[in-house]
Amino acid sequence: MTLMTRLISLLLALLIVAAPPARAQDAPAVVPPNPGVQVYDTEEVEVPLWFPQTRFLGPAIETMDWIRSVAVETEHGLAWRADPADESAPFDTSLYAGSPGVILFGMDLARITGKNEYLDTAKRAADDLLHRLPENLDAPGSAGLYTGAAGQAWVLFRLYEATGDERYHAAAERLFTMILDSAKPAGEGEHKGVMWGEGETDIISGAAGIGLYLLYSQNDFNSLRARETAVAAAHWLAGVGVESDGGLKWPIAAGSDKFMPNFSHGTAGVVYFFGQVVIFTADQQARDAAFAGGRYLEAVANKDNGGRLVHHHDGDDGKDLYYLSWCHGPAGAARAYYTLYQLNFDKPWMAAVQQAAHSIETAGFPGVRTPGYWDNYGACCGAAGILNFDIDMYALTRDKAWMTRADQMGDDIVRHAAKDDAGLRWPHAEHRTKPDDIRAQTGLMQGAVGVGRALLRIEAIARNCDCLVKLPDTPF
Numbered sequence: 001m002t003l004m005t006r007l008i009s010l011l012l013a014l015l016i017v018a019a020p021p022a023r024a025q026d027a028p029a030v031v032p033p034n035p036g037v038q039v040y041d042t043e044e045v046e047v048p049l050w051f052p053q054t055r056f057l058g059p060a061i062e063t064m065d066w067i068r069s070v071a072v073e074t075e076h077g078l079a080w081r082a083d084p085a086d087e088s089a090p091f092d093t094s095l096y097a098g099s100p101g102v103i104l105f106g107m108d109l110a111r112i113t114g115k116n117e118y119l120d121t122a123k124r125a126a127d128d129l130l131h132r133l134p135e136n137l138d139a140p141g142s143a144g145l146y147t148g149a150a151g152q153a154w155v156l157f158r159l160y161e162a163t164g165d166e167r168y169h170a171a172a173e174r175l176f177t178m179i180l181d182s183a184k185p186a187g188e189g190e191h192k193g194v195m196w197g198e199g200e201t202d203i204i205s206g207a208a209g210i211g212l213y214l215l216y217s218q219n220d221f222n223s224l225r226a227r228e229t230a231v232a233a234a235h236w237l238a239g240v241g242v243e244s245d246g247g248l249k250w251p252i253a254a255g256s257d258k259f260m261p262n263f264s265h266g267t268a269g270v271v272y273f274f275g276q277v278v279i280f281t282a283d284q285q286a287r288d289a290a291f292a293g294g295r296y297l298e299a300v301a302n303k304d305n306g307g308r309l310v311h312h313h314d315g316d317d318g319k320d321l322y323y324l325s326w327c328h329g330p331a332g333a334a335r336a337y338y339t340l341y342q343l344n345f346d347k348p349w350m351a352a353v354q355q356a357a358h359s360i361e362t363a364g365f366p367g368v369r370t371p372g373y374w375d376n377y378g379a380c381c382g383a384a385g386i387l388n389f390d391i392d393m394y395a396l397t398r399d400k401a402w403m404t405r406a407d408q409m410g411d412d413i414v415r416h417a418a419k420d421d422a423g424l425r426w427p428h429a430e431h432r433t434k435p436d437d438i439r440a441q442t443g444l445m446q447g448a449v450g451v452g453r454a455l456l457r458i459e460a461i462a463r464n465c466d467c468l469v470k471l472p473d474t475p476f
Contacts, residue, residue: 061109064452066423076128076130076131077128078099080098093152095151104158106118122159123159139197143197149178153176156172156175176217189239191239194233195236202270204264206252208237215227218230234283234289241292247294267297269473274289294340297336308359324360324386325373325376330359330360330389331356334392338353342475360386360390374432376446379451391403392476425448
């Protein structure tokens, strides 16, 4: 090769290296409002070859279409009633049924689609919420994760991360401080600690859910006090457990005679909180209480046919009633079992997760209905809760069969939607005991928000996108 030829080759190589990327001109036009939000070009994301197809984004968007169609324009933004057909009902501000769920869904859709219109919906919902936040947390449940300030604060801080809007940070911090300040001294001796309200214990409205919020929010506000308060709540909870079946179980509130052993209102949720306290702090009292609760759940579990079910509530009318979804079934209780496994990698607790999963696998979903799995499509009691569990099991095991099940559940859920020009929603019976009370709700746990987010989770998995907002009560 001549000297001239070598020089020409070297010059060409330098030009190739310096050339701009071939697809630079194709960069997505949508730009995140700040680096806190990452949006995705849905045309260029590689889909795993094993996933049959990604067909759930459209229904999720149509679900948001309906949610937006029933929003009420207010002086400050957008507001929703849990049941939009009931114009006499107040606007709902809880994570369970109100605008915080819409905010989450809007953020999730913005991340998946790259369309800021969904983030704008989230912001308008938050702008109205800012004017409805509580002035105090005196009422029962007003500090709760799903019923009050803890859920509101969690969502507003996530929106602050997404937008950089200091108003949302300020509101979240004010609620955070109110939660800490409203903790009441309670208990005696080694069980001296704190409680909220009237001594509610559960994930939905009580100390377990509030404590989870504090554990996961301590870094948001660089607050050692949040961790200390969560531990104090655990110490108080340990003292209100009731000895039963070789372990401990928890009433729905201190001193109550109402015992519901599963996740949302009962022992499994409290055990999950104890486990998270141990993971964050290695607190021995929380560890002892977690395993005492685990012994109770083990003792009362129905393991017929290789599964694991725990009755809905104590008493003759509840001992043979088995729910299946998040609130009172294996889809929720598995979170407690997995957390116990995390504490010392004890194989029997992973076996308990697998048994709970087996109860879901063999229940005949999506077609079969049972007394504990009725005409409900919600994330709390129904089909969306089962779909979320399928995805959780895939996240835990990476067994593709769980995503095949999720695909089937998603198809069934979409097939049963009510659809018109406004979009998709799911009329159903919220309560098992009121099967004729059929309503199409908007919120996270009983309405379209929860169903839409569950469908969107399938889409996120298919796009290799671990980008959706998670709540403090999930270990997966």
